[in-house]
Amino acid sequence: MIALPLLASAVGPVLLRYGWQRERWPVLLGWLILAFAAVALLQMAGARGLALGITAAMASAAVIVCWAGWQSPAPKVRAPRKKRERTEPSAPPPPPPKAPMDWRGLGRRIAVFLLCGPVALAACAFAAWALQRMAWHGGWREANSSALALFGLPLLWICVMSWQMIATGLKGKFIPLLVTTVIGGTLCLAA
Numbered sequence: 314m315i316a317l318p319l320l321a322s323a324v325g326p327v328l329l330r331y332g333w334q335r336e337r338w339p340v341l342l343g344w345l346i347l348a349f350a351a352v353a354l355l356q357m358a359g360a361r362g363l364a365l366g367i368t369a370a371m372a373s374a375a376v377i378v379c380w381a382g383w384q385s386p387a388p389k390v391r392a393p394r395k396k397r398e399r400t401e402p403s404a405p406p407p408p409p410p411k412a413p414m415d416w417r418g419l420g421r422r423i424a425v426f427l428l429c430g431p432v433a434l435a436a437c438a439f440a441a442w443a444l445q446r447m448a449w450h451g452g453w454r455e456a457n458s459s460a461l462a463l464f465g466l467p468l469l470w471i472c473v474m475s476w477q478m479i480a481t482g483l484k485g486k487f488i489p490l491l492v493t494t495v496i497g498g499t500l501c502l503a504a
Contacts, residue, residue: 315357315365321350322366323373330377360460421483428486429477436490437473440497441466447500469493 325347332339347370354362445462449455476489 315354315362318350318353318357318362319366319369321346322354322369325350326370326374326377330381355457359454359457363460424483425486428483428490429474433473433477433490433493434470436493436497437466437469440469440493440500443497443500447503 325343328339328343328346332341332343350366350370351363354366356362358365441462444465445458448458448461453461473489473493477486480486480488
């Protein structure tokens with residue numbers, strides 16, 4: 314029963330490669346097949362099944378890359394360059410004048426760093442922990458629910474940091490933190 318999702322995991326990269334510089338539908342189909350195979354393997358065999366599917370997809374991708382390397386033509390050999398006559402270098406240009414440090418924006422830059430770095434990580438860790446607790450209370454085993462949290466944390470953090478980096482004002486950087494914290498709190502209360 315697990316063979317079909319494993320085969321789908323191996324076919325996904327083939328479709329991605331086929332549609333790479335052609336039509337877009339094989340690329341979309343390849344990603345959908347990979348996603349459905351991952352969900353099916355996760356449900357059938359938990360983290361072990363997901364690891365097997367990822368291994369099958371990586372092996373398939375490695376075969377595709379090796380085949381493409383084997384089929385590509387050899388690089389052209391360049392003719393050796395002619396040696397130039399040595400000339401005396403001219404004097405280097407003077408260095409540009411250094412601008413004085415602008416201390417006015419330092420506090421804002423530190424605040425942006427703290428909001429997009431450690432504060433966003435804390436909010437995402439809280440949401441991932443709440444997701445893990447909800448999965449555990451929903452009947453998932455401890456290893457699977459922990460793997461979900463460990464997989465979800467970097468994905469959440471990337472999404473939140475991307476949203477924050479796109480936001481133009483300092484107030485706009487608080488919105489993703491608030492949304493993530495509310496989602497985490499809601500999941501905690503639901504668990």
